[in-house]
Amino acid sequence: MMNSISNFRTAHNIISGIGSIAQIEVETQKLKAQRAVIITDKIILQTGLVDKVSAPLKNAGVHVDIIDEVVPEPPFENIESIYEEIKKKAYDLFIGIGGGSALDVTKVLAVMPKNEGDIREYVGIDQIPNPGVNTILIPTTSGTGSEVTFNAIFTDKRDNVKKGIVSPYLLPNIAIVDPMMTLTAPPSVTAATGLDALVHAIESYTAINANELTDGIARHAVQLISKSLRQAVFNGNNIPAREDMSMGSLMAGISLANAGVGAVHALAYPLGGQFHIPHGVANALLLPYVMEYNKLSNLEKFAQIAEDMGENIDGLSLREAADRAVKAMSDLSKDIGIPSTLKDVGVKQEDLSLLAEEASKVDRLLNNNPRKLKKEEIETIYQNAFAGVK
Known part of the structure; x- marks a missing residue:
């Protein structure tokens, strides 16, 4: 929209x-x-x-x-x-x-x-x-x-x-x-911050407040980051990869500032506040699970994300292509060593209800998410992220 x-x-x-x-x-x-x-x-x-x-x-x-x-x-x-x-x-x-x-x-x-x-x-x-x-x-x-x-x-x-x-x-x-x-950023920092930038691009591209100007900027950010993040992580002296990442991050920031972000950031806030999980790690961990929830709100945009991330979507239905976006994001996170579940970062089952309660208060971000969430849906996303179910 x-x-x-x-x-x-x-x-x-x-x-x-x-x-x-x-x-x-x-x-x-x-x-x-x-x-x-x-x-x-x-x-x-x-x-x-x-x-x-x-x-x-x-x-x-x-x-x-x-x-x-x-x-x-x-x-x-x-x-x-x-x-x-x-x-x-x-x-x-x-x-x-x-x-x-x-x-x-x-x-x-x-x-x-x-x-x-x-x-x-x-x-x-x-x-x-x-x-x-x-x-x-x-x-x-x-x-x-x-x-x-x-x-x-x-x-x-x-x-x-x-x-x-x-x-x-x-x-x-x-x-x-x-x-x-x-160039001095170590692999772990390059990975977490790079995926943070990708979160900014994807969330702003699919946000309620997205517009044609931010869409073009966000899409190019997705393309640059998806192409070069692995290279920047595993060979930090790869100058072309670092250049792509700098421009991708810059463009994602511009898109974020103008279209805003949504549920990924809303759900990441209490993880940072309660468990002191770095912001980039929290965002990167949650993104595939929130994408899985959000994709039905705009299958066309999520199919476009898959293509911009380098997925071959020829011959796929719109739903299948949108599914590929979630898979591409999960694969990228795994490749560069981002934790895949909340258990991996010290969250316990009994913490999820309180996390959902806190996240449900972040109206500024939740109101910009392409699919509406109440506390129950937020807790379900946390449950999926805890169990590793997409």
Whole structure:
């Protein structure tokens, strides 16, 4: 189903391609930045990737501080502690380098100097009153697409649930997507983030809010990721594969930001909050089971997904072709080592009802899913994912 009226938003300027990180100095000069802070994590700092950004800026006379305190699947407290450290330093540029966690933290830190109050007051849609400080976002994984979305996801330790902040003020001034910045990502990270990007593409392609513009972008993302993810996982120095993954992730992020996602993300949120399963792993694990449930809502689109993933659907009925999409996704997950059942990630049978209760509250995402779900249907999907039944 497509909306007759649509709205399209993304980062103000997207710079992509091999070697595009070299543009950091000139882009910073265009922003007239004098005091920059780089937000990242300790692992990324050790790779030397931060130096590719900080060195040219320092040479250009920009004062640069580096904060490496972002933690995986960050709670609100992580943002608050970093902000306490930097709030009096009058930075005029925030630069995020890393995976989705670092980029999401950077986006929210950049709006905090211009918006008072508890960060939890930003949760929901359009709850940030004022635009923030200039931002540049530089992904080091091909997965979240956070560099081009106006979403930021965090864990609320008060109820162990992941919560989203959604605002156009989270869009960066500049996104720099350089495949060479992803070469240090290990196979497990490449696998989980790559399938996360594929989730974004498939969910946004089949979403209620999909439109012709997002459909074309999402389909090309599916094609690029399906073609190259295995190569990127098993040979991380394969530059063409890394290039495909960077562009696929970027396009999936653009499609996600404008068409939205659905039940996969809704069901993944409590897995992250309650069991601390990484977001990409939770999404990738759940996708085949949600696809199996959703496919009857639009057999044509799911048949198209199968073809875009490289499946030969000649001579198949529409139902058979749609089934191939689920199989192709399951095969890809298995090939690159993604857990296939909830049992594999420590979930117990007795946990499923509570998970379903929490997921059923994520109305923003469930309302965009192509097939309606109540708590009972959600629990059935969890049961299938627990038992490995598609």
